[in-house]
Amino acid sequence: MSENAVLAELCERLPIMAEEFGLQLIPAVPEDHPGRAHVDYEAMAPEELCGLARATGARVLFHRTTMFDAESFLEEFVDQSDDEDSDPARAAETEAIQRLRRRAKRRNGQVEEVELCVILDGIAVFWSRRATWAADLEAEADTAQHEQNGLVEHVRTRRAQDEETEITRIARLLQEDRAFREAKGPGERRRAIERLVPAPRDEDYEAGQMRWRAIRQATSAIEEAAEAVFGDYMTQLTEIADELVASGALDNARTIPARRIHLKKFLSERSGGYAPPADLITLMMELPQLRDSAGTKTASLARQRHEALFPME
Incomplete structure (x- = not known):
């Protein structure tokens, strides 16, 4: 039986x-x-x-x-x-x-x-x-549950890795965009973000979170890179000022505000699109090459004589 x-x-x-x-x-x-x-x-x-x-x-x-x-x-x-x-x-x-x-x-x-x-x-x-079949089913259920937990954890880990990869991709896209790096305020930065990474639908919560994290990551990376670049510039103030004067960008700048504008543009282009900090601008504007228009004119005339003697082919 x-x-x-x-x-x-x-x-x-x-x-x-x-x-x-x-x-x-x-x-x-x-x-x-x-x-x-x-x-x-x-x-x-x-x-x-x-x-x-x-x-x-x-x-x-x-x-x-x-x-x-x-x-x-x-x-x-x-x-x-x-x-x-x-x-x-x-x-x-x-x-x-x-x-x-x-x-x-x-x-x-x-x-x-x-x-x-x-x-x-x-x-x-x-x-x-x-x-005995009840005990066997119970043991099989324990095994299946353990297997399920392990596999679900595997799927979650893989999904997390995929999310991190996508966040890194979006952040790099933002970092490499000059308009995003040069943005001078929230409005300009927001327009650059919308152009590069349009906001997802409201119901797509996970995509929104990834986008937000990518923006934070890109912003932090840009701030760190700019800090490193301009920190190095702080040790080369005179050399960079001479380079600016030699470029001829200040030839027609007669006022300090005008020279300040040209200096900001020069530093931004030289750094690859990062916005120069105010303290760097202030220190450089104290240098004679940039503070006095006479010094700028003398350097311009010297450059013109040099170009006359050694014309570029």
Whole structure:
């Protein structure tokens, strides 16, 4: 006789067995009884337990039959059979869980466990027999759950890596754009961003977050690069001023504000599009080459004489 048949037949015989041994059948077990003992089903048959109960004066046979509920058993597993993700890990996960689901559904409504209990001299003596397939399903579920957790973590890690790659791509796109680097205020920077990386739809929260992080990353990188470049310029003030004068950009600049404008443009172009800091502008404008128009004119005349003597081919 199969195990399922044995458990089903035991359930049918319980009322008859209880009557034969003069025991009142109660469909519950005293789980919270202070004194407990358990008898293995292979060591004692149900009839032997009932005979022992009658011999010691017990009058009640407690029992509980657990029917297997496949829906409850599988509720922690999400059905991903319709998932369009082509990742091999997801496919393997779905196959494992679907296999578990099929096996569990075949057992739905079958007797999973029968428990008996009698009180002997104040001790609750329990006897139980559980279907081996139930224990096997439970072990398979634990394995599937562990596998699922590992694979989900794999998918999340891969997705996070993809997001970081996309954020880096967007940030580099912004960093390499001269208009974004030269933006003098939030308005100019916002227009450059909208041109290069249009805002996603409002409902696309993840894309919006990636865009925001990329903008922050690009802005920080530009600030760090500009700080490094202009920090180096701080050690070359005279040389850079001479270079500006020699370029001829100040030849027609007669006022300090005009020379300041030309200096900002020169520094921005020389640095690759970074906005020069105010303290660098202030220090350079204190240099004689840039502060005095006479010095600028002298340098211009010297350059013109040099070009006359050594004309460029």
